[in-house]
Amino acid sequence: METKDLIIETAFLAFLENGYDRVSLNKIVKRTGLTKGAFYHNFSSKSELIHEVMSKYFFTHINNTVKLIDGSGHSFNDKLTKIYTSVLNVKVHLYAYPDIEIKEEAFMHLFQECMEIDDELQKMGAKQQHITIVAMEKAIEEAKANHEIKNNIDTHDLAELINVTIRGTIMATSHLSKTGTEKALKKNIENLLALVRQ
Numbered sequence: 001m002e003t004k005d006l007i008i009e010t011a012f013l014a015f016l017e018n019g020y021d022r023v024s025l026n027k028i029v030k031r032t033g034l035t036k037g038a039f040y041h042n043f044s045s046k047s048e049l050i051h052e053v054m055s056k057y058f059f060t061h062i063n064n065t066v067k068l069i070d071g072s073g074h075s076f077n078d079k080l081t082k083i084y085t086s087v088l089n090v091k092v093h094l095y096a097y098p099d100i101e102i103k104e105e106a107f108m109h110l111f112q113e114c115m116e117i118d119d120e121l122q123k124m125g126a127k128q129q130h131i132t133i134v135a136m137e138k139a140i141e142e143a144k145a146n147h148e149i150k151n152n153i154d155t156h157d158l159a160e161l162i163n164v165t166i167r168g169t170i171m172a173t174s175h176l177s178k179t180g181t182e183k184a185l186k187k188n189i190e191n192l193l194a195l196v197r198q
Contacts, residue, residue: 001095004042006032009096012053016106020050020113050114054121057092058111062128066135076143077193084166084185088178104178108170133159149196158196165192 010032014023025046029039043049065086069079092102115125136159143149149158169188173181 003034003038006096007034007039007042007049008052008056009094011049012057013094013097013100015050015053015114016102016110020110020117025049047118047120050117051120051124054111054114054124057107058114059124059128061090061092061107062132066132069139070135076139076146076148079139080162080189080193081186084182084189087166087170088182088185105174108174112171129163132163136162147198149193150198153196162189162192165189 007028011023011028014028014031025039025043028049029036032039043052065083068082068086074082088104090102090104090107092107094100094102114121116122133156137155140149140153140155140158144151144153144155165188166185169185170181173184176184
């Protein structure tokens with residue numbers, strides 16, 4: 001395993017367990033078993049490290065979720081179901097720590113925490129949101145063409161509403177189990193679709 005990948009995995013795990021603010025670079029260095037020189041050869045700051053962690057784990061997860069709705073062949077309802085199921089089924093394999101299972105609650109909590117850290121991460125998050133909205137708009141246009149939803153619905157507004165519904169439900173139900181959150185998401189999406197169906 002490359003030294004840089006080991007550092008990213010170790011930092012990701014430490015941030016998940018303790019939160020970004022409560023983990024120092026020294027703790028990460030110690031946990032990796034590397035010398036400070038080897039560590040600082042790859043990362044010069046905690047900020048640089050969290051940007052790599054966010055790119056590798058969080059934004060990759062979002063991109064993989066978006067790919068599920070990019071393309072035809074499934075109903076609009078099926079695409080939305082795939083989105084919220086994927087969002088809640090975090091699949092992260094840590095090569096240096098193969099026995100550790102990543103919990104969705106910790107994953108989502110760290111994501112929310114990190115999005116407030118600095119302007120650069122917020123820009124990265126905004127770019128991901130744009131990609132998500134564009135993919136959703138494409139799915140909505142396909143649904144209109146297939147007469148699954150009303151044609152007079154504003155595509156962009158509906159895409160943003162679905163996005164906010166999914167994100168808001170996940171945040172509001174963070175105290176529930178994954179099953180509870182999935183039930184709440186399913187209910188909220190079904191209620192939303194009932195308003196826009198043909």
